[in-house]
Amino acid sequence: MSEILEICKKVKLLAYFGSYTRQEDFVEGISDINVFLISEDKYLILELASLGYSPIELSEKSFIDLCEKGDPICYYLLYDSNVVCGQFPKSVKFNLNDFTCERIRRSIFPLLSLSVSSFLRQDEISAVSNSFRALRSIIQWRSCTDLKTIPLRNDDLRDRCRELNLSICNEFSDIVLIRRRKAPLSLWSLDKIVEAICSELKISCxxxxxxxxxxxxxxxVTYKEDGRVTVKDSLNRETKIA
Known part of the structure; x- marks a missing residue:
């Protein structure tokens, strides 16, 4: 904490964000400790990373621009954070719009690809974390488009999933439990996650x-939005699966 307070002397704002601010959702050893700072000093990114944090640094203008554009990262920083020092710009206002929802939707397949790739490389933590994020993004995307809100807490995500009658609710509840227990993801469970996500998107994967x-x-493994899959093996040979 003393290192953080020292960094506070060099920034306009420093805040924790993400599950670290929600102790009921934070899982030690799996959840990242995300830190956001408004500063022009790029060296601070390296300093925070060396302390074990996952930092995001923006200038004040860049942050305001993101919020006006409706980038979801602004929403997370504004509404899912605990400020350590400084304050958000008084003029900042988040503009939730079609761009917001589309950015969330476009994150789904990269996260799913990371999850499956991590599983194949036997990186258990990354497989679970990215499966969780992919399922969460489905719920947030549908909530964004249908209800113009973005749920953040796991309990709210579960409630919103049921409210929207999505087909991934069981898989989301399961991955939350797996994540909390720090259990490995089975191939059967990962198959179900891929099937549920692609079913919700009305494609076959x-x-x-x-x-x-x-x-x-x-x-x-790289999943495309049309359901096609590109796979690289340990010899860097590429196989495409329709």
């Missing part, structure tokens, strides 16, 4: 179990 049947030693 290749399950991880099928990828393992088709490609020997897969290490990187």
């Amino acid at each position: 290749t399950k991880p179990s099928k990828i393992l049947q088709v490609v020997k030693n897969p290490i990187q």
Whole structure:
């Protein structure tokens, strides 16, 4: 904490954000400790990273521009944060719009790709974390488009999932429990997550179990928005699966 207070002397704002501000959702060893700062000093990013934080640094103008544009990161920083020192710019106002919802939607497949790739590389923490984020993004996207709100807390996400009658609610509840227990993700569970996400998006996707049947030693998977999958193996050979 003393290091953080020292950094406070060099910034206009420093705040924790994300699950670290919600102790009921924070999982030690799995959740990142996210820190946001408004500053022009790029060295502070390295300093915070060396202390084990996951930092985001923006100039005051860049932050205001993000908020006016409706970038979801502004929403998270404004409404899911605890300020340590300084204050947000008084003129800042978040503009939730179609761009906001689309940015959330576009995060789904990269997160799903990271989850499956991590599982294949036996990175258990990343597989669970990115599965959680992909499912969360589905709920936030639908809530953004249908209700013009973005739920943040896990309990609110579960409630919103049921309210919207989404097909991924069981998978989301399961991944929250797996994450809290720091348990590994099984291939069967990952298959269900991929199937549920793609079903919600009304496309057909290749399950991880099928990828393992088709490609020997897969290490990187990229899901496209049309359901196509590109797989790289340990020799960097590429296989496309329709």
